Amino acid sequence: MSYKTVKNLSEFTIVEKKSEFIGVCAPVKTEEEAIAFVNSIKKKHSAARHNVYAYVLRDGFTQRFSDDGEPHGTAGMPVLDSIRKADLTDVAVVVTRYFGGILLGTGGLVRAYTAAASGAVKEAGIAEVGDFSVLEIKANYSDYQKIMPLISSINAKIEDSDFGLDVIMKIMVRAEDEKSFVATLIENTNGRVSATKVGEKSDFI
Structure with a gap:
């Protein structure tokens, strides 16, 4: 049975009201790989306000996400939805936010996290x-x-x-x-x- 995933590690950045959102997407096979990838991005961007993530795996039909301190439903779920809407699996996405001093509100956060995650997924290249x-x-x-x-x-x-x-x-x-x-x-x-x-x-x- 075939499935869709991403080919490469990719990065996509947007700026929204002085906040920088850096989306990074990677192919992963196991939860251990996904967690290691998330932790590597957290370490790289340890000075950032938030490192929001989501991943979807064939192994155990696993789906996980984290808002990492952002208001519930405004960050991790939009990142997860970006993976699911592309019908992908064995994929992890982390979106790092460097806060620019201006609050974005619920709608602004959802749009920004969605755009950064979707952009990273697209840049990674989708393959069957x-x-x-x-x-x-x-x-x-x-x-x-x-x-x-x-x-x-x-x-x-x-x-x-x-x-x-x-x-x-x-x-x-x-x-x-x-x-x-x-x-x-x-x-x-x-x-x-x-x-x-x-x-x-x-x-x-």
């Missing part, structure tokens, strides 16, 4: 992740030429190739394509090519 099967394929050189167009046709990813007496490749195919791909591979080479599943992984589609 899917489940892949890792196959080891063994073929003679003649069959290798025949199967390469088939491999390309399903956008399989070649991880490794060894050109010895035969060609041995490790490729990644979408999990849902595995059975039909292997069947076609065997049919097109009259069973001369072998395909053995050696693993599973998640990767960008």
